Amino acid sequence: MKDLVTVDELRDALEQERARARALEAALEVSEKRFEVTLEQEARLQDHRHHSSKMEAIGELSGSVAHDFNNLLTIIIASAESVLYDMTPSSPYYEEICEILTTTERGAALTRQLLTFSRRQQTQPTTLFPYEALESMTSMLQRLIGPEVVVNFDIDPQAWPIYVDRSQLETVIMNLAANARDAMASGGVFTIRCRNVTLDVAALFGHPEQEPGDFVVLSFADEGCGMPPEVVERIFEPFFTTKEKGKGTGLGLATVFGAVKQNHGFIDVDTRVDWGTRFDLYFRRTHVGVDDRVEEEAHIPFAGRETILLVDDEEMVRNAITKSFRHYGYTIREAASGAEALNAIEEQRPDLVITDVVMPVMNGAEFAHAVEQRWPNLPLIFISGYSDRVLSQHDEEVHRFVRKPFKALDLLRVVREVLDKR
Numbered sequence: 001m002k003d004l005v006t007v008d009e010l011r012d013a014l015e016q017e018r019a020r021a022r023a024l025e026a027a028l029e030v031s032e033k034r035f036e037v038t039l040e041q042e043a044r045l046q047d048h049r050h051h052s053s054k055m056e057a058i059g060e061l062s063g064s065v066a067h068d069f070n071n072l073l074t075i076i077i078a079s080a081e082s083v084l085y086d087m088t089p090s091s092p093y094y095e096e097i098c099e100i101l102t103t104t105e106r107g108a109a110l111t112r113q114l115l116t117f118s119r120r121q122q123t124q125p126t127t128l129f130p131y132e133a134l135e136s137m138t139s140m141l142q143r144l145i146g147p148e149v150v151v152n153f154d155i156d157p158q159a160w161p162i163y164v165d166r167s168q169l170e171t172v173i174m175n176l177a178a179n180a181r182d183a184m185a186s187g188g189v190f191t192i193r194c195r196n197v198t199l200d201v202a203a204l205f206g207h208p209e210q211e212p213g214d215f216v217v218l219s220f221a222d223e224g225c226g227m228p229p230e231v232v233e234r235i236f237e238p239f240f241t242t243k244e245k246g247k248g249t250g251l252g253l254a255t256v257f258g259a260v261k262q263n264h265g266f267i268d269v270d271t272r273v274d275w276g277t278r279f280d281l282y283f284r285r286t287h288v289g290v291d292d293r294v295e296e297e298a299h300i301p302f303a304g305r306e307t308i309l310l311v312d313d314e315e316m317v318r319n320a321i322t323k324s325f326r327h328y329g330y331t332i333r334e335a336a337s338g339a340e341a342l343n344a345i346e347e348q349r350p351d352l353v354i355t356d357v358v359m360p361v362m363n364g365a366e367f368a369h370a371v372e373q374r375w376p377n378l379p380l381i382f383i384s385g386y387s388d389r390v391l392s393q394h395d396e397e398v399h400r401f402v403r404k405p406f407k408a409l410d411l412l413r414v415v416r417e418v419l420d421k422r
Contacts, residue, residue: 066111067358070385071314073111073405077104078320081408085327101407108405111385125263127286128166130159130194130216137173141192145177148187155194162216163286168259175252176220176279183224183277193219196285207266214285221278227271235269302412306351306419307331311341311367312383313359321354324408330415338362342370349375352419354411357384357391365390368399379418383411 080100087094134155142151173192180190197217204210227235234240236257260267260281271277308330312318315336322332333350335341339362341355353371357364368380382391385404400418402411 067385069107069111070404071317073104073107074385075314075316075320077101077405078324078408080104082320082323082327085324104405111405125163125165127161127163128169129161130218131155131157133166133169134173134192134194134218137170141173141177144174145181145190149181149184150187150189151177152189152191154191156196158196159194160196160214160216160285162283164263164265164283165259168263172256172259172281173218173220175256179252180220180222180224180277183222183226185224188223188276191219191221193217193221195219197282199282210266210282210284215282216285218281218283219278220281221276223276226273226275226277228273232269232271302409302416303328304330304416304419307333307348308415309333309335309341309344309350309353311335311338311353311355311359311364313337313356317356321408321411325412327408328412338364338367338370341367342374345371345375345378349378351379351422352415353378353380354383354415355380357382363390365392365395368395372398377422379422381411381414381418 080097084094084097084101087097134153138151138153145151177190184190195217197215198213199210199215200212204212235253238254240254256279257267260283263283265281265283268280268282269277270280308325310318310321310325310332311334312321313336318334318336322334325332333344333348335344338355338359341353344350345353355364355367359367362370364382364384368382371378371380380399382395382399382401383404383406384390384401391401400414402414
């Protein structure tokens with residue numbers, strides 16, 4: 001005869017089934033949450049890819065525009081300087097010519113912003129300590145941000161060195177400070193922090209191009225109006241602005257985004273309406289020693305009697321630069337292409353070659369390589385307003401580079417330095 005089940009045994013059995021049911025329910029909840037997180041992560045990665053593609057397309061367009069615009073500015077600057085060369089402050093139209101030069105500088109700054117946000121600007125990275133870089137900007141930042149806003153520095157003096165383009169980093173900081181000022185119309189505190197952090201794979205989610213390791217984070221926080229989610233999604237888009245017409249170009253944060261990316265960093269943004277905004281900029285720690293070389297401030301004479309070959313496919317650019325150099329005693333020969341320049345060197349070897357980078361048929365890099373093979377000791381200088389994907393690391397290490405648009409004295413200084421080192 002089968003044994004009867006007692007009430008206690010039945011109660012225990014029911015409790016065990018309830019426990020299994022609760023465990024199964026918990027497991028299902030965890031699985032659902034994991035599935036939701038996976039979908040969210042995939043959506044975020046898809047948004048990241050879409051944003052990157054859009055920025056790439058706009059960058060290609062802006063790079064092309066900047067190249068042509070920089071050539072025009074080079075012509076205007078050189079022509080204005082040639083006129084100014086024979087003038088004195090009391091001459092008629094002296095002030096007007098100076099105003100032209102001032103305006104072209106503003107145009108040059110605009111093209112630099114275009115190239116920076118699209119990551120086409122030629123970088124000149126160096127090892128620096130954030131503490132020193134930020135400390136040198138203290139008075140400048142306070143003047144920019146105005147008396148209504150207090151600038152609060154919270155900088156770790158032991159912050160690791162980073163390897164970035166200093167001028168681009170300063171541009172980033174100035175743009176973020178200007179945004180903070182505009183967000184705090186009634187005043188407030190703008191806090192700049194600098195800390196060392198070590199990030200693992202989880203902390204770098206959303207930044208697949210980054211490897212885990214040591215970083216320096218620069219944080220810029222304001223107590224302003226903050227931004228709603230629909231604005232945050234577009235803040236790094238070029239020409240997008242929430243400011244009144246005439247109050248902003250929409251390039252400030254686009255420039256920040258481009259500069260940080262070009263210097264191999266990344267950005268996180270935390271913002272809420274009526275709470276404020278914080279931008280966290282992450283740059284990888286560098287182990288390269290700080291460059292402690294002190295540049296000599298001695299006056300470098302600009303004039304010379306050497307012969308220079310100028311290579312540029314734009315005739316007006318050649319004419320403008322030639323006029324400027326002849327004022328200082330140089331003999332200038334011109335070539336409209338790389339092939340024409342090689343023939344000119346064969347006929348009569350110059351003391352130095354200045355070549356544009358972006359040229360049809362044979363670009364500046366290809367021309368430079370041909371020169372290196374045939375005349376390895378002939379000094380060469382690159383000039384360009386846009387050289388993305390043209391110059392290699394070898395080109396940048398071997399030859400000097402001067403950005404268009406430039407003032408004649410800037411190019412003359414580099415020419416004189418290169419010639420004197422022969």
